[in-house]
Amino acid sequence: MKATSAQAGHATFLRSCPSCKKGVSRMSGKIIGGWFSPHPPIIIPAVGQGEEQLAAATVSSMQQAAKAMAELQPDTVIVCGPHGPLFADSFTVEAEPVLRGSFAAFGAKDEQITVAVDLDLTAAILRECEAKELPLAGLTTRLKQRFRLTAQLDHGALVPLWFLQAASEGELPPVVLVNMSGLPLLEHYALGVAIQQAVQASGKRVAIIGSGDLSHCLSDEAPGGFHHDAHHFDAAVAELLHSQQVQNLPALEELASVAGECGLRPLAVFLGCFEGMTGQYQVLSYEAPWGVGYLVATRQVEAGIGHSYLDAFLAERQGAIDRQRAGESQPVQLARSIVESYVETGQLPNQLPLLSPSLPARAGVFVTIYKHGQLRGCIGTTEATRPTLGEEIAQNAVSAAFNDPRFDPIAKDELPYLIYSVDVLGQAEEINDEQELDPKIYGVIVERGDKRGLLLPDLPGIDTAEAQVTLAKRKAGIGSGREVTLYRFRVTRHH
Numbered sequence: 162m163k164a165t166s167a168q169a170g171h172a173t174f175l176r177s178c179p180s181c182k183k184g185v186s187r188m189s190g191k192i193i194g195g196w197f198s199p200h201p202p203i204i205i206p207a208v209g210q211g212e213e214q215l216a217a218a219t220v221s222s223m224q225q226a227a228k229a230m231a232e233l234q235p236d237t238v239i240v241c242g243p244h245g246p247l248f249a250d251s252f253t254v255e256a257e258p259v260l261r262g263s264f265a266a267f268g269a270k271d272e273q274i275t276v277a278v279d280l281d282l283t284a285a286i287l288r289e290c291e292a293k294e295l296p297l298a299g300l301t302t303r304l305k306q307r308f309r310l311t312a313q314l315d316h317g318a319l320v321p322l323w324f325l326q327a328a329s330e331g332e333l334p335p336v337v338l339v340n341m342s343g344l345p346l347l348e349h350y351a352l353g354v355a356i357q358q359a360v361q362a363s364g365k366r367v368a369i370i371g372s373g374d375l376s377h378c379l380s381d382e383a384p385g386g387f388h389h390d391a392h393h394f395d396a397a398v399a400e401l402l403h404s405q406q407v408q409n410l411p412a413l414e415e416l417a418s419v420a421g422e423c424g425l426r427p428l429a430v431f432l433g434c435f436e437g438m439t440g441q442y443q444v445l446s447y448e449a450p451w452g453v454g455y456l457v458a459t460r461q462v463e464a465g466i467g468h469s470y471l472d473a474f475l476a477e478r479q480g481a482i483d484r485q486r487a488g489e490s491q492p493v494q495l496a497r498s499i500v501e502s503y504v505e506t507g508q509l510p511n512q513l514p515l516l517s518p519s520l521p522a523r524a525g526v527f528v529t530i531y532k533h534g535q536l537r538g539c540i541g542t543t544e545a546t547r548p549t550l551g552e553e554i555a556q557n558a559v560s561a562a563f564n565d566p567r568f569d570p571i572a573k574d575e576l577p578y579l580i581y582s583v584d585v586l587g588q589a590e591e592i593n594d595e596q597e598l599d600p601k602i603y604g605v606i607v608e609r610g611d612k613r614g615l616l617l618p619d620l621p622g623i624d625t626a627e628a629q630v631t632l633a634k635r636k637a638g639i640g641s642g643r644e645v646t647l648y649r650f651r652v653t654r655h656h
Contacts, residue, residue, distance in 0.1 A: 190360045192438065194233050195369040195460035196226040197402070197431055199424075200242070200320035201453065207269035215450040222445035222457035227321070227328035229459060235368035237279040237335050238325065239356060241430040242317030242372035243423040245340030246300060246310045252290070252352055254283055255338040256299035262314025274314060274322050279335035282363050286337065289359040295352055296344070314338075317372045317423075325370075341426040345533040346414050347474050349426045353433020354471050371431025373424025375454030383452025385421030394420035395447065395454040398428065402442040402458050407432050407470055411477070414534075418621070422454075435460055439467040478533065485580055490655040491517055492583040495551060496528050496558040500581075503559055504573050513551040525586035526553045527617060527652075528561040530571070532578050538565040543586065543606065543615055554583055583655040584617055589648040598626035598649055606648040607633045614639065618652060 203209045204220050213220055230238070246253055255278055263273040283299065290297035298304070305312055314322070318338055326333050339356070341349065360367045375398060377384045378391035385391075394416040401409050410429060417425045440462040447456045489497070495514065502510060527541025540560035547553040558581075563570040571579070589606055592598070598605055604618045607630060614637025616629055623629050631641055639645060 190363040190365045190367065192357055192360055192434055192462060193235060193366050193368055194230060194462055195371065195431060195435065196230055196321070197371045197373070197428065197456065197458040197460075198223065198226065198321040198324075199374045199455035199457065200244075200317045200372050201374065201451075201455060202264055202267040202269075202316050202320060203451075205264060205267075205269065205272060205320065205323055207272045208264050208267045216448060216455060218446040218448050219455045219457060223321070223324045224328065225445060226457055226459050227324035230325060230368050230370075231328040233366075233368055235334055236365040237282050237337060237367045238333075238370060239282075239337040239339060239360075239367060239434075240318045240321065240370045240372060241339045241341070241353075241427045241434075242315065243341050243427050244315040244317035245338065246305075246308070247341060247343065248298070249343035251296040251298050252342045252344070253298045253300045253340040254286060255340075256280070256283055256301045257312070260314050260336070260338065261312075262319050264316070264319065267316070272323070274319055274326060274333070276314075276322065276333045277335045279337050279365075282335075282337050282359065282365060282367070285359040285363050286339075286356055289355045289362070290352070293351070293355050295348065295355055296342070297352070300340075317427075321370050321372055339430065341430070343535075345535060346411065346426065346429050347471075347478060347533070349429035350410065350433040350436075350474065351471060353430040354436045355433075356430070357434050357436060357438075369431060369434045369460070371424075371427045373422070373427035375422050375424050375456055376420035376449075377423070377453050378419065378421045379449045379454060380452030383421075387452070388419045388421070390416075391420045392454075394422060395449070395456070398424070399444055399447055399456060402456075403444050405442060407468065408473070410470070411474060424456075431460075433471070435462070435467075436471060437467055437469040439463045439465040479577070482578060482580060485656070488656075489581075490583070492520070492550075492554055492585065492655040493581045495554050496581045496583050497579070499555045499558045500530070500562045500571065500579070501576055503562065504571065504576065509555055509559065513549075513555060516549075516551050520550055521585065522550060523548070524550055524553065526550070526557050527584040527586070528554065528557040529582045529584070530561050531580045531582075532575060537571065537575075537579065538562055538568055540565055541584070541586075541615075543589065543613075550585070584652040585655065587651040587653075589650040592647050592649050594647065595626040595630055598629060598647075600624065600626055600629040602651065603649040604652055605629050605633050606650070607637055607639060607645040608648070609637070609639050609643055609645045612637045612639050619654070 204213045261275045375395040376391040378388040381387045445457045523545035525542045525544040530538040538561040600623050607614045614633040616633040
């Protein structure tokens with residue numbers, strides 16, 4: 162992915178933190194318990210002004226979970242939340258000695274929290290992630306200023322910390338605040354595993370808070386509107402925790418696509434923190450009074466060795482890639498072989514393999530590359546620009562892999578994890594209006610003056626012609642209210 166430079170903060174923090182200069186010694190630190198927490202500010206009395214009673218089960222469970230955590234008397238609490246600074250290609254961790262926040266944005270400016278940051282444990286987590294090649298950046302003041310990031314605690318951290326502070330008679334232990342990323346779900350689980358190993362090296366007793374709300378699409382009044390399938394995600398999360406079936410984590414990703422949630426990635430980190438540990442998850446409550454799912458759960462820790470899942474998760478992911486590659490079409494085989502050889506030589510081959518005569522001799526082509534389900538590059542041509550279809554595929558494969566301005570060029574160590582698709586475009590035809598579009602069947606081209614934008618058909622999240630045209634206009638730099646000439650086209654998608 163395109164570099165954000167966030168990890169420059171990682172190096173800066175490691176150089177400046179005295180504890181980071183110490184060697185890593187495997188001391189007998191341990192994670193002693195956990196709490197998965199929703200974070201609606203409205204359940205804070207000064208914010209809710211009585212409306213918090215509509216979520217009475219959540220409030221009661223939050224108090225119960227906070228009390229249980231306070232009784233553990235942890236040296237440090239690690240909070241993993243979704244609403245801090247978000248980078249596409251790196252996790253972040255707060256790296257300033259003190260953090261502050263308030264509920265002023267929710268009408269309760271006098272409700273404030275100040276908490277010390279455990280910089281030693283922060284440094285240990287940074288070291289562990291560096292050793293595992295997991296991208297994690299330390300958020301120093303300088304880095305926040307560079308990216309114009311807020312220095313305040315967000316509500317994803319404030320809400321559970323408010324309950325913990327109340328249960329701890331006003332005294333909070335030091336915290337480590339970990340923010341999510343745009344990286345794949347399994348990398349979030351792997352971050353949790355790295356956190357656990359850093360805790361073991363620290364010699365500290367540490368509790369974990371995973372902060373996240375479930376579906377935001379459970380009623381017409383919900384923030385994300387209503388989606389008839391959104392409740393399946395919440396039910397699956399509750400069942401995973403109730404039945405202790407952590408191996409079902411990857412299956413949640415597809416359900417989450419319609420849920421509008423903010424809890425899946427924090428949940429993955431939370432679960433990863435307990436990799437190989439015995440103990441039980443206990444769901445204390447679930448409700449959705451405002452169309453948003455609030456689940457409260459705890460994690461107890463017992464002596465002994467439990468199940469480990471990370472290796473199996475990664476093996477299954479690679480197995481899925483291998484199975485898909487085994488059934489690749491001829492155009493996709495060509496695109497992949499071109500990218501793999503170009504990484505080594507920096508050149509296109511002098512001769513290309515002959516393609517099946519059933520394919521068109523010439524056509525516009527889009528080559529799309531994915532890595533772990535996320536877009537890694539996509540470049541194409543709306544009509545033929547090369548003498549043969551094979552040359553069109555080869556040129557656009559190189560462009561998608563190495564010249565897409567949204568991403569860094571593909572590196573050799575990424576090659577085993579890439580999946581390709583090749584769209585061969587049919588002839589574009591001018592149409593009168595959006596009524597003649599079907600985003601599942603037709604791609605669209607919008608044109609105004611010298612500005613032109615294209616959107617392929619059957620893209621995730623594009624369900625209406627209006628959405629398809631709006632996005633195509635945005636790609637072309639055309640205002641949403643501007644008149645455009647419309648074209649539609651069909652594609653043959655090769656996997």
